[in-house]
Amino acid sequence: DAGITQSPRHKVTETGTPVTLRCHQTENHRYMYWYRQDPGHGLRLIHYSYGVKDTDKGEVSDGYSVSRSKTEDFLLTLESATSSQTSVYFCAISETQGEDQPQHFGDGTRLSIL
Amino acid sequence: AQSVSQHNHHVILSEAASLELGCNYSYGGTVNLFWYVQYPGQHLQLLLKYFSGDPLVKGIKGFEAEFIKSKFSFNLRKPSVQWSDTAEYFCAVNERGYQKVTFGTGTKLQVIP
Numbered sequence: 654d655a656g657i658t659q660s661p662r663h664k665v666t667e668t669g670t671p672v673t674l675r676c677h678q679t680e681n682h683r684y685m686y687w688y689r690q691d692p693g694h695g696l697r698l699i700h701y702s703y704g705v706k707d708t709d710k711g712e713v714s715d716g717y718s719v720s721r722s723k724t725e726d727f728l729l730t731l732e733s734a735t736s737s738q739t740s741v742y743f744c745a746i747s748e749t750q751g752e753d754q755p756q757h758f759g760d761g762t763r764l765s766i767l
Numbered sequence: 768a769q770s771v772s773q774h775n776h777h778v779i780l781s782e783a784a785s786l787e788l789g790c791n792y793s794y795g796g797t798v799n800l801f802w803y804v805q806y807p808g809q810h811l812q813l814l815l816k817y818f819s820g821d822p823l824v825k826g827i828k829g830f831e832a833e834f835i836k837s838k839f840s841f842n843l844r845k846p847s848v849q850w851s852d853t854a855e856y857f858c859a860v861n862e863r864g865y866q867k868v869t870f871g872t873g874t875k876l877q878v879i880p
Contacts, residue, residue: 684866695773695857695872696811703866711867743810747866755801756868758810 656680657759659744665765672731674762676744678724684747685727686756687711687719689740696743702727734766769794771860773871780848781879788843788874790832790858797863800841802832805855805873814856817841818863828852853878 656679666672676685686701688711698711700719708719716738718730731738741763745756772791780786792798799818803811815826822834832843841858858871 686866688870693872696870698867698869701866745811749866755813755816757813758803760810 657744657746657757659742659759659762661762662760663763665767666734667767668735669733672734672764672766674729674742674744674764676727676729676759678727678746680746680748680757681724682746682748683724684749684756685721686745686747687717687727687729688743688745689713689738690743690761691740699729699742734764736766738764739766740764769798769860769862769869771858771869771871773856773858773874775874776872777875777877779877779879782850783847784878786843786845786848786852786876788856788858788876790841790843790871791839792841792858792860792869793839794860794862798860799863800832800834801859801868802826802830802841802843803857803859803870805857807854811857814843848876848878850878850880852876 658677660675687699688696697713702708702721720728741761743761744759747756770793774789801816802814804814805811815824817824817834825831855873855875857873859868861868
């Protein structure tokens with residue numbers, strides 16, 4: 654399995670509080686992604702990064718921000734959590750070397766906003 | 768924008784039955800295609816991928832998929848399923864050269880012993 658660690662693995666918090674999820678990789682891959690997984694929606698891309706300090710929005714980016722100050726770490730922040738952000742969050746990484754490569758996923762973070 | 772459709776949301780099969788899960792995508796350019804599997808409580812794992820060449824792709828655990836360009840389809844097949852194949856299966860596509868991947872909504876497969 655790819656060296657991807659997500660923390661925390663589980664979190665319960667209250668509406669209006671800030672939340673930061675961390676994704677750490679040991680593969681030195683260029684690309685990192687944050688997805689949320691919800692029943693009936695599959696995986697939806699929140700934000701992704703194509704290098705240190707280089708990020709872009711995905712299809713469901715509202716209410717989320719990201720930062721990547723080091724190759725190995727990609728942080729997802731919910732500035733003011735809402736109940737609609739209750740979900741399972743997955744981090745993924747990939748590398749492109751001459752040809753597109755598939756993404757490899759972390760174990761996920763289950764986030765509950767009460 | 769590209770999209771991926773998985774028409775079967777929930778499939779129930781008996782052990783040894785054959786499996787075919789449908790996947791259609793909407794994009795006219797050159798694409799890469801993937802199937803991922805998610806076992807209960809686990810993360811997504813790559814089953815197989817198609818980039819170019821032989822449209823019949825073989826993956827892990829006896830799975831295969833066939834890319835039919837004229838039908839924009841990439842169906843997943845397995846001749847004989849096992850109870851351990853119980854999982855959710857996701858089809859995914861990205862435009863060649865771009866990293867953003869679009870996932871289907873998934874198909875839950877339940878295999879009954």
